[in-house]
Amino acid sequence: ALWLVQAGRIRDAVPPELQAVLHSNRAFAYVKLQRWQDVDKDCSAALGLNKGSTKARYRRAIARFELGRHADALEDVEQVLKDLPDANANKEAVELRERIA
Structure with a gap:
Protein backbone atom coordinates (compact mmCIF):
# COMPACT_ATOMS: atom_id res chain seq x y z
CA ALA A 1 0.00 0.00 0.00
CA LEU A 2 2.84 2.39 0.82
CA TRP A 3 4.31 1.90 -2.64
CA LEU A 4 0.99 2.86 -4.22
CA VAL A 5 0.79 5.97 -2.06
CA GLN A 6 4.34 6.98 -2.97
CA ALA A 7 3.66 6.36 -6.65
CA GLY A 8 0.77 8.80 -6.37
CA ARG A 9 -1.83 6.24 -7.31
CA ILE A 10 -3.92 6.24 -4.14
CA ARG A 11 -2.50 9.14 -2.14
CA ASP A 12 -5.87 10.81 -1.57
CA ALA A 13 -7.52 7.54 -0.58
CA VAL A 14 -5.13 6.84 2.30
CA PRO A 15 -5.39 9.18 5.30
CA PRO A 16 -2.11 10.69 6.58
CA GLU A 17 -2.43 8.81 9.88
CA LEU A 18 -2.44 5.49 8.01
CA GLN A 19 0.44 6.61 5.80
CA ALA A 20 2.40 7.37 8.99
CA VAL A 21 1.67 3.87 10.32
CA LEU A 22 2.80 2.31 7.04
CA HIS A 23 6.09 4.23 7.14
CA SER A 24 6.62 3.27 10.78
CA ASN A 25 5.88 -0.40 10.10
CA ARG A 26 8.30 -0.51 7.18
CA ALA A 27 10.88 1.18 9.39
CA PHE A 28 10.45 -1.67 11.88
CA ALA A 29 11.28 -4.15 9.12
CA TYR A 30 14.35 -2.08 8.28
CA VAL A 31 15.39 -2.17 11.96
CA LYS A 32 15.40 -5.96 11.77
CA LEU A 33 17.60 -5.72 8.65
CA GLN A 34 19.82 -3.07 10.29
CA ARG A 35 19.23 -0.68 7.39
CA TRP A 36 19.67 2.39 9.57
CA GLN A 37 19.49 5.04 6.83
CA ASP A 38 16.18 3.59 5.65
CA VAL A 39 14.87 3.46 9.22
CA ASP A 40 15.75 7.13 9.69
CA LYS A 41 14.13 8.09 6.39
CA ASP A 42 10.87 6.21 6.98
CA CYS A 43 10.56 7.34 10.58
CA SER A 44 11.13 10.94 9.55
CA ALA A 45 8.41 10.54 6.92
CA ALA A 46 6.07 9.05 9.53
CA LEU A 47 6.77 11.90 11.92
CA GLY A 48 6.13 14.40 9.14
CA LEU A 49 2.64 12.95 8.87
CA ASN A 50 2.07 12.32 12.58
CA LYS A 51 4.37 14.17 14.98
CA GLY A 52 2.94 12.22 17.91
CA SER A 53 4.10 8.80 16.75
CA THR A 54 6.25 7.59 19.62
CA LYS A 55 7.04 4.32 17.84
CA ALA A 56 8.45 6.17 14.84
CA ARG A 57 10.40 8.54 17.09
CA TYR A 58 11.85 5.66 19.14
CA ALA A 71 22.84 14.09 19.82
CA ASP A 72 19.93 13.55 17.43
CA ALA A 73 19.22 10.13 18.95
CA LEU A 74 19.21 11.61 22.44
CA GLU A 75 16.80 14.34 21.35
CA ASP A 76 14.40 11.73 19.96
CA VAL A 77 14.58 9.41 22.95
CA GLU A 78 14.10 12.30 25.38
CA GLN A 79 10.94 13.28 23.47
CA VAL A 80 9.67 9.69 23.68
CA LEU A 81 10.22 9.68 27.43
CA LYS A 82 8.53 13.07 27.74
CA ASP A 83 5.50 11.88 25.77
CA LEU A 84 5.28 8.57 27.65
CA PRO A 85 6.83 9.19 31.08
CA ASP A 86 6.08 5.77 32.63
CA ALA A 87 9.56 4.25 32.90
CA ASN A 88 8.15 0.73 33.20
CA ALA A 89 6.31 1.07 29.90
CA ASN A 90 9.38 2.59 28.25
CA LYS A 91 12.10 0.31 29.49
CA GLU A 92 13.76 0.16 26.06
CA ALA A 93 13.76 3.95 25.71
CA VAL A 94 15.30 4.35 29.17
CA GLU A 95 17.98 1.80 28.28
CA LEU A 96 18.71 3.54 24.98
CA ARG A 97 19.06 6.88 26.76
CA GLU A 98 21.56 5.30 29.15
CA ARG A 99 23.56 3.87 26.23
CA ILE A 100 23.67 7.26 24.52
CA ALA A 101 24.63 9.26 27.62
Missing part, protein backbone atom coordinates in the same frame (compact mmCIF):
# COMPACT_ATOMS: atom_id res chain seq x y z
CA ARG A 59 12.82 3.70 16.02
CA ARG A 60 14.44 6.81 14.58
CA ALA A 61 16.38 7.25 17.83
CA ILE A 62 17.73 3.71 17.46
CA ALA A 63 18.73 4.36 13.85
CA ARG A 64 20.41 7.64 14.67
CA PHE A 65 22.30 6.03 17.53
CA GLU A 66 23.52 3.28 15.22
CA LEU A 67 24.51 5.89 12.62
CA GLY A 68 26.61 7.69 15.23
CA ARG A 69 24.26 10.67 15.41
CA HIS A 70 24.10 10.54 19.19
Whole structure:
Protein backbone atom coordinates (compact mmCIF):
# COMPACT_ATOMS: atom_id res chain seq x y z
CA ALA A 1 0.00 0.00 0.00
CA LEU A 2 2.84 2.39 0.82
CA TRP A 3 4.31 1.90 -2.64
CA LEU A 4 0.99 2.86 -4.22
CA VAL A 5 0.79 5.97 -2.06
CA GLN A 6 4.34 6.98 -2.97
CA ALA A 7 3.66 6.36 -6.65
CA GLY A 8 0.77 8.80 -6.37
CA ARG A 9 -1.83 6.24 -7.31
CA ILE A 10 -3.92 6.24 -4.14
CA ARG A 11 -2.50 9.14 -2.14
CA ASP A 12 -5.87 10.81 -1.57
CA ALA A 13 -7.52 7.54 -0.58
CA VAL A 14 -5.13 6.84 2.30
CA PRO A 15 -5.39 9.18 5.30
CA PRO A 16 -2.11 10.69 6.58
CA GLU A 17 -2.43 8.81 9.88
CA LEU A 18 -2.44 5.49 8.01
CA GLN A 19 0.44 6.61 5.80
CA ALA A 20 2.40 7.37 8.99
CA VAL A 21 1.67 3.87 10.32
CA LEU A 22 2.80 2.31 7.04
CA HIS A 23 6.09 4.23 7.14
CA SER A 24 6.62 3.27 10.78
CA ASN A 25 5.88 -0.40 10.10
CA ARG A 26 8.30 -0.51 7.18
CA ALA A 27 10.88 1.18 9.39
CA PHE A 28 10.45 -1.67 11.88
CA ALA A 29 11.28 -4.15 9.12
CA TYR A 30 14.35 -2.08 8.28
CA VAL A 31 15.39 -2.17 11.96
CA LYS A 32 15.40 -5.96 11.77
CA LEU A 33 17.60 -5.72 8.65
CA GLN A 34 19.82 -3.07 10.29
CA ARG A 35 19.23 -0.68 7.39
CA TRP A 36 19.67 2.39 9.57
CA GLN A 37 19.49 5.04 6.83
CA ASP A 38 16.18 3.59 5.65
CA VAL A 39 14.87 3.46 9.22
CA ASP A 40 15.75 7.13 9.69
CA LYS A 41 14.13 8.09 6.39
CA ASP A 42 10.87 6.21 6.98
CA CYS A 43 10.56 7.34 10.58
CA SER A 44 11.13 10.94 9.55
CA ALA A 45 8.41 10.54 6.92
CA ALA A 46 6.07 9.05 9.53
CA LEU A 47 6.77 11.90 11.92
CA GLY A 48 6.13 14.40 9.14
CA LEU A 49 2.64 12.95 8.87
CA ASN A 50 2.07 12.32 12.58
CA LYS A 51 4.37 14.17 14.98
CA GLY A 52 2.94 12.22 17.91
CA SER A 53 4.10 8.80 16.75
CA THR A 54 6.25 7.59 19.62
CA LYS A 55 7.04 4.32 17.84
CA ALA A 56 8.45 6.17 14.84
CA ARG A 57 10.40 8.54 17.09
CA TYR A 58 11.85 5.66 19.14
CA ARG A 59 12.82 3.70 16.02
CA ARG A 60 14.44 6.81 14.58
CA ALA A 61 16.38 7.25 17.83
CA ILE A 62 17.73 3.71 17.46
CA ALA A 63 18.73 4.36 13.85
CA ARG A 64 20.41 7.64 14.67
CA PHE A 65 22.30 6.03 17.53
CA GLU A 66 23.52 3.28 15.22
CA LEU A 67 24.51 5.89 12.62
CA GLY A 68 26.61 7.69 15.23
CA ARG A 69 24.26 10.67 15.41
CA HIS A 70 24.10 10.54 19.19
CA ALA A 71 22.84 14.09 19.82
CA ASP A 72 19.93 13.55 17.43
CA ALA A 73 19.22 10.13 18.95
CA LEU A 74 19.21 11.61 22.44
CA GLU A 75 16.80 14.34 21.35
CA ASP A 76 14.40 11.73 19.96
CA VAL A 77 14.58 9.41 22.95
CA GLU A 78 14.10 12.30 25.38
CA GLN A 79 10.94 13.28 23.47
CA VAL A 80 9.67 9.69 23.68
CA LEU A 81 10.22 9.68 27.43
CA LYS A 82 8.53 13.07 27.74
CA ASP A 83 5.50 11.88 25.77
CA LEU A 84 5.28 8.57 27.65
CA PRO A 85 6.83 9.19 31.08
CA ASP A 86 6.08 5.77 32.63
CA ALA A 87 9.56 4.25 32.90
CA ASN A 88 8.15 0.73 33.20
CA ALA A 89 6.31 1.07 29.90
CA ASN A 90 9.38 2.59 28.25
CA LYS A 91 12.10 0.31 29.49
CA GLU A 92 13.76 0.16 26.06
CA ALA A 93 13.76 3.95 25.71
CA VAL A 94 15.30 4.35 29.17
CA GLU A 95 17.98 1.80 28.28
CA LEU A 96 18.71 3.54 24.98
CA ARG A 97 19.06 6.88 26.76
CA GLU A 98 21.56 5.30 29.15
CA ARG A 99 23.56 3.87 26.23
CA ILE A 100 23.67 7.26 24.52
CA ALA A 101 24.63 9.26 27.62
